[in-house]
Amino acid sequence: MTFDSLSDLNWLAVLVAALAYFAIGAVWYAPPLFGKAWAAAGGLATPDPGTRPSPAIYLTPLVGSVLASVALGMLAKATGSDTLQRGIVLGLVCAIGFAVSITFVTAQFESEKPKPMVWGAITAGYHAVGILVAAIIVAAWQ
Helix, strand or coil, rough: HHHHHHHHHCHHHHHHHHHHHHHHHHHCHHHHHHHHHHHHHHHHCCCCCCCCCCHHHHHHHCCCHHHHHHHHHHHHHCCCCCCHHHHHHHHHHHHHHHHHHHHHHHHHHCCCCHHHHHHHHHHHHHHHHHHHHHHHHHCCCC
């Protein structure tokens, strides 16, 4: 694999995959789903009702979603993952092999958090679902 594969990417698929990954995070961390439990497990204060965080807080996850989707697109090209089924395999391998394993290792050492493994499970779950969906999009939409 080389960086030459960047020119072969379906950039629309990469953008849609990145936006899907980002949108999953918006739903995942919303208070009705996992937001309250994630904040409590991490020892974070939740915003007061009716208040919103600075828009800048959304920039890092958006950039991360784009970078992950570009990497998934490159891996899809390099591995010949160009169907729904191969996208699922690519997504599961990357999600479990990288995101879930790294998140749980990180959580293990987050001793200042009230419930680091709960925080890790919620975070890992988000990345697993987000990467799986992004991989399916970039693989199937070649």
